[in-house]
Amino acid sequence: MKKFYKAGVAVLVMVSLLGLAGCGGAKTPSAPAQNGSGSANTASSENVLKVGSDIAYAPMEYMNTQQQPEGFDVDLMNAIGKDLGYQVKFESGTFDGLIPALNSGKFDAIISSMTITEERAKTVQFTNRYFQATQSIAVKQGSPIKSEADFKGKKIGVQLGTTGQDAVEKMGLTPQKYETAPDALNDLINGGIDVAVIDSPVVAYFIKQNPDKKIVTIPGNFDQEYYGIAVKQDHKALADQMNASLKKLMDNGEYNKIFKKWFNSEAPKL
The missing domain is CATH 3.40.190.10 (Periplasmic binding protein-like II)
Known part of the structure; x- marks a missing residue:
């Protein structure tokens, strides 16, 4: 973030x-x-x-x-x-x-x-x-992942102890957990994971500050959070x-x- x-x-x-x-x-x-x-x-x-x-x-x-x-x-x-x-x-x-x-x-x-x-x-x-926020799904441009339905079998990154982790685990999936959101987003860039689920303002800011990294968001079905x-x-x-x-x-x-x-x-x- x-x-x-x-x-x-x-x-x-x-x-x-x-x-x-x-x-x-x-x-x-x-x-x-x-x-x-x-x-x-x-x-x-x-x-x-x-x-x-x-x-x-x-x-x-x-x-x-x-x-x-x-x-x-x-x-x-x-x-x-x-x-x-x-x-x-x-x-x-x-x-x-x-x-x-x-x-x-x-x-x-x-x-x-x-x-x-x-x-x-x-x-x-x-x-x-x-x-007010929600979870964002961040992927690399051109990723075959188009929604949560494509998460199965993929490496999913979240920040430890967050509602992003809760959201992924409620899908019955086991995410890879990171101490900070930057750790997860940078591992996404480096190919260590396929997708990251992180709070929307943080992902939006990252994309704005790093347009050359070719990270995009895809639609997700997550509840509003406060x-x-x-x-x-x-x-x-x-x-x-x-x-x-x-x-x-x-x-x-x-x-x-x-x-x-x-x-x-x-x-x-x-």
Whole structure:
């Protein structure tokens, strides 16, 4: 998911390999102080919101050439933090390790293009939805694969722990699992797999950034998915704060401004 699949993919892979290394356990952030008008004051150094993310998923989250996180999710989380008076600190982790790390206290929240599912909601609390997506089927131009009906007997790549993996396994197939989406897409280019099933915004961005790679998408029959920000189940106050901020950003046009920056179109109604 990111922007530099040519020169930058090595950086992305390195980021994903960092796994969950980093600082110690995060404390639940206290509610930001309110000023006389009822709005949150600027966050102090003590009021840090530690946010976990698999920062290898452009255009949603990725490391730029200065090794700083960028992307739609990054901008949105920073806007929420600013509104609530938190200083947001991003910490990278492998996608399938984010929820365990959250529940162990390493993070206060997760924003990582994480689809809201019943299974995940058993262990975390999600905010209201903030993004709509679906799965995309990526193949090389000229591939004999024209739909899911052609998957049998083919090598299918997915990112570990994602709804793409769930979708393929529900077909009764065993996919090849990768730590990051760039790993899967680059193996598709190199001929290691025949098809990749990955979230639609990531595949679309990859194709736009790498037209010479001759990767195309084919129609798929997948459900709509909605992303949410995850917090620990007993952190209802934090989830409520974020939901209020999300609504504010959607109502005042800031959410749409961020969406247009990354997708060059008006944000859809969620």
